[in-house]
Amino acid sequence: MKVLFIDKKIDYLGTQLAPHWIYRNFGVLGDAVVAFVGEADVPADNMVDIADALEKAFIYSPLMLHFIVEHFNNNLDLAIYRQRLLIVCIKEELEQFEVPVRRLGDDLYVNKGKLSVSIATVSAVSSLIHVGLNIDNQGTPVKTSALSELGIRDVKAFAEKVMLRYKRELEQIYEARCKVRGI
C-alpha cells in the first residue's frame, strides 16, 4: 500500500472518486492512499450516496483535508469495512491531540459539530474511499467542527500520520490473517 501527500491544492468535486485517478495523476500504481487540501464542493449529480442525492443534499466546505483510497479489489462490503477502519484511524490520531471525538458509523463529531464527510464505493476493477475533514468551516450547510479549531496546525503532518496508521492497520490485519489456523 503506497502513501502520498500531494502538496498541491486540489478542490474536491466528487470527480476524484474514480478508478485510477491516483495513478493517472500521480503515477502511483496499485493500492494507495493519498491526501491533499482543498475546497469541497460536490454537486448532487456527483454524489454516490443515493440517500444524499434523493435529499438534494450537497457537500460544501471552504477548506478540507481530503483522503482518497483505492484498493484493487471490488468487494463493496470489504470496502465499507476498510472505510470504517480509516475513520477509526482518524479518530485515534485525533485522540493523540486529546480531541474528544465521537464516531457514528462513518461520521466523526467533535462537540456535536460534524467534522467529516465520507463515502466508499466500487468500480468494475477497484474500490474507492473518500474522507474529507473540515480544516476551516465557514459557510458549511450544517453545524460542523474543523481541524483549525482543534489544535491541528500542521495538517500535512497530521495527514501523514493518519495514512501511516491506516497502512499499518492493514498490514497488521494481513499478518493476523497469516498467523491463525482454521478450526
Place this chain on the structure above:
Amino acid sequence: MKVLFIDKKIDYLGTQLAPHWIYRNFGVLGDAVVAFVGEADVPADNMVDIADALEKAFIYSPLMLHFIVEHFNNNLDLAIYRQRLLIVCIKEELEQFEVPVRRLGDDLYVNKGKLSVSIATVSAVSSLIHVGLNIDNQGTPVKTSALSELGIRDVKAFAEKVMLRYKRELEQIYEARCKVRGI
C-alpha cells in the same frame, strides 16, 4: 444478528471457539454474538494463533467478560475486519465511562495494562471471534488492566451495550452498502 447475555458462569478454555457452539448450547441459530463471565485458561494446544502457540504462550485470567461471535460466512479476511470493529466498539463503550483506552490492532490497553485478549478464525462453514476483557486480573502472566479497576461495575449491562453497539455497527454497514451506487 442475535444478541444474548448468558447469565451462567462459563470458564473459557478455547473449546468454545467452535462452529455452532452458540447454537448447540443456547439454541440461537444464525449470526450471533453472546457474552458470559468466567475464568480464562487456554492451554497452548487450544490456541489458534500460531505465533502464540510457538512461543508456548498461554492465556490466563481469573475472571473475564467473554464475547463469542459467529458469522455464517467463512471469509477469514472479513472475519478479521469484523474483529477489529468489535474491539473498536468495546473501546468506544469504555469511552462512555471516560476510560482512556488505546487500541493496538486487536488489543486494548489502559495505562499500559493489557485489558483484552482476542482471536478471529474460520471453520469450514463460519467465522468465529473471541474477545476476553479482564474483570479481575490477579495472577495474569503479563501486566494487565481490568474492568473492576476502571469503574465498570455492572458487567452485564456493559456487555449488552457492547453487543448492541456491534449489532448496530453491522446494520449501518449493511445500510451503507445498499445506499451507494457504483462508479
Place this chain on the structure above:
Amino acid sequence: MKVLFIDKKIDYLGTQLAPHWIYRNFGVLGDAVVAFVGEADVPADNMVDIADALEKAFIYSPLMLHFIVEHFNNNLDLAIYRQRLLIVCIKEELEQFEVPVRRLGDDLYVNKGKLSVSIATVSAVSSLIHVGLNIDNQGTPVKTSALSELGIRDVKAFAEKVMLRYKRELEQIYEARCKVRGI
C-alpha cells in the same frame, strides 16, 4: 428482506430493472421484493437478454402482475438461482389454486400458453430480477395464458402470497446454511 405491494398502476418498460429503483421510488432500503400491476412494453433496446435483443423480440402484454427483486450482492450465478426459486414459488402458489402449471427454466406455461416473462441480471452493486405474469393477454405476440383465466381474481392477495413464499424460502435457506457442519 422487505416485501411491498405497490397499489399504484405502473407500466413496465424495462427501466424499472435498475439498481436502487425500489429505494428511490418507495424508500425501501436493502434487499427487497415489490409487486405492482401495469402494462408491459419493453422495447428491444431495454432488453438485457442478448438472445432476445438479437432476435428483435420485444415484450408486450396489456396487463401484467410484475415482481421486481433487488439483492445487494452482485453474484450473477446466485441471482439466477434465486430467479429460478422465485419462479418455483409462483408455480407452487398457483398449485394452491389447482392450476396445472409447467416450468421450463425461468418460464411458466399453463396449457401451453406462456404465462410469464422473466430476467435476472446484475449491476455493479446489486442483482435484479423481474418477473411478469399476464393478468390479461389480448394482443400478446405469442400464445399466452393469463391469471384472469386461471381463477386468480385477487391479484394483490396472490402477489403478497408469492412474495411471502419467496421471503420464507430465502429465510429457510439461510437457516439450513447455519445448521449444517462441514465435512
Place this chain on the structure above:
Amino acid sequence: MKVLFIDKKIDYLGTQLAPHWIYRNFGVLGDAVVAFVGEADVPADNMVDIADALEKAFIYSPLMLHFIVEHFNNNLDLAIYRQRLLIVCIKEELEQFEVPVRRLGDDLYVNKGKLSVSIATVSAVSSLIHVGLNIDNQGTPVKTSALSELGIRDVKAFAEKVMLRYKRELEQIYEARCKVRGI
C-alpha cells in the same frame, strides 16, 4: 456434469456424503450426480444437520432411492440453492406421474407423508448433496410416503429422468448467465 445410475445395491450410512466418494468408487471425475438404491440407516454421529443431531434424530428407511451430487465448488450458499433445485426437479418429475407432491424447503410430502430426506454441505474442496426418496416405508420413524405407493415402478428410469432434469437445469442456468448483459 456427469450422470450415473449405479446398478449395485448400496446402503446409505451417511459415509457416502464425502468428497471424492463418487470418484474413488466409480471413477467419475468432476461435477457429477449418481443414484443408487439401498437401505438408509444414518446414525446420529454421521448426521451433518446439527439440529437433527441435537434432537438425537436418526434416519431410517428400509429401501430408498438415493442421489449423491458433488460439485467442485465449496460455496455453501450455492450448494443449498442447488439442493433446492434438485428437490424441485424431483417434484416436477413426480408431477409427470400426476403425483400431488408438496415441497417445504428441502422436504417433499405426498398426502402429508414425508417422501424424502435431504442435506447439503461442503468439504474443503467441494459441495455435496444427498437426497433419499422412500421406495418402501415399513418401519420409518415418522409418517412417510413411498415411490412404490405412488405408481413409480421403474425406479431406475425415474432416477435417470431426475438426474437428466437436474443436469439440464444447471445447463440452462449457465446459458442464461451467458446471455444477459449487466446494467
Place this chain on the structure above:
Amino acid sequence: MKVLFIDKKIDYLGTQLAPHWIYRNFGVLGDAVVAFVGEADVPADNMVDIADALEKAFIYSPLMLHFIVEHFNNNLDLAIYRQRLLIVCIKEELEQFEVPVRRLGDDLYVNKGKLSVSIATVSAVSSLIHVGLNIDNQGTPVKTSALSELGIRDVKAFAEKVMLRYKRELEQIYEARCKVRGI
C-alpha cells in the same frame, strides 16, 4: 469451452473486446475462444491499459492473428492468470516450430522483436482477453517480429492448435482441481 476460427478478415479496432461480441456475431454462447486475421489499429481511446493510454501509445500492425477469449466469470485476477496461460500456450506452440521465443509477462519476443500485443479485462458479466500476433510487421511502431518470418505459413492451422492447447490446459486445470483433497 468452445473454439472457433473465423475465416473472414476482421480488422481489430479494440471494439471487439466487448462482452458478448463472440455471441452477437457468431452465435457461440458461453466460454469461448475465437481467432481471426486482420489489421490491428487500436486508437488510444479504445485502449483499456491505462499505462498505454497515458503514454498515448497506440497499437498498429498491418496484419495480425487475433485471439479473443471470453469467460463468463468477472474475476479480474483469474482473467490475468488465464491470459498468462494463453500466452504460454502460444509460446509452447511456437516451440513446436523450433522458434526461440521469450516471454516477459504477457509479451512474446523473438530475437528481441516484439511478436505480440495482449490485454485482459472484465465487464460486469465476463472477462475478456485479446492477444494479437504479428503475421506481417511493416510499419509497426516498435521493433517487432512476425509469424511470416518464423516459418508459420498456415496461420489458421497454427491458430487452431493454439486454441486447442488452451482449451486442454483449462480442462486439465479443472481435472486437477477435482482430484485433490484438502489438507
Place this chain on the structure above:
Amino acid sequence: MKVLFIDKKIDYLGTQLAPHWIYRNFGVLGDAVVAFVGEADVPADNMVDIADALEKAFIYSPLMLHFIVEHFNNNLDLAIYRQRLLIVCIKEELEQFEVPVRRLGDDLYVNKGKLSVSIATVSAVSSLIHVGLNIDNQGTPVKTSALSELGIRDVKAFAEKVMLRYKRELEQIYEARCKVRGI
C-alpha cells in the same frame, strides 16, 4: 511474497505440505516460497492427489530440489493457476540453460524423462504448492531426467532464480491488474 533458500537438507515426506509449515519452521510470515534439497519419499497415505492414491502410486527420488509455496488465500482454482505458472517459471529458467524441456500440465519432461512432481491444494486458511525436481534419479519408479544431467550444477543459484522469477511473475500480474480499466 517472501523468498528463502533453506541451506539445510530436508527430506520431503509430504508432511511439509501443511499450512504454516514455513512460518513454524523458518519464521517467515505471510505469502512465501521456499526451496530446499533432500530425498523425496511420499507414502500413499500422505498423497493429496486422489488419482495417485487410488493407483497406490508413490513418489520416490533419491535427491530433489523442492519448492514449497504458501499463499494465504484458499481459492483452489487460483492455487492451480499459480502452480502452473511456477512450473512455467521453472521451464523458462531451464531454457536459459538451453535445456529442451516440455510441459504437460504440471509436469516437466526432458527427452521424455519426467523431471518433476507437483501438487497444489488448499487448507482452511491458505493454498499450498509443492514442486520437486530430480537432482539425481537413481531408483526412481518411472523414467526420469535430473538436473545433474542437464548441466545445472549450482542448484541453490538455480532455485533462487526460479523463486525470483515466480515472485516477479506475481508482481507483474498484480501490476497488470491495477492498470486496466473495466469495459
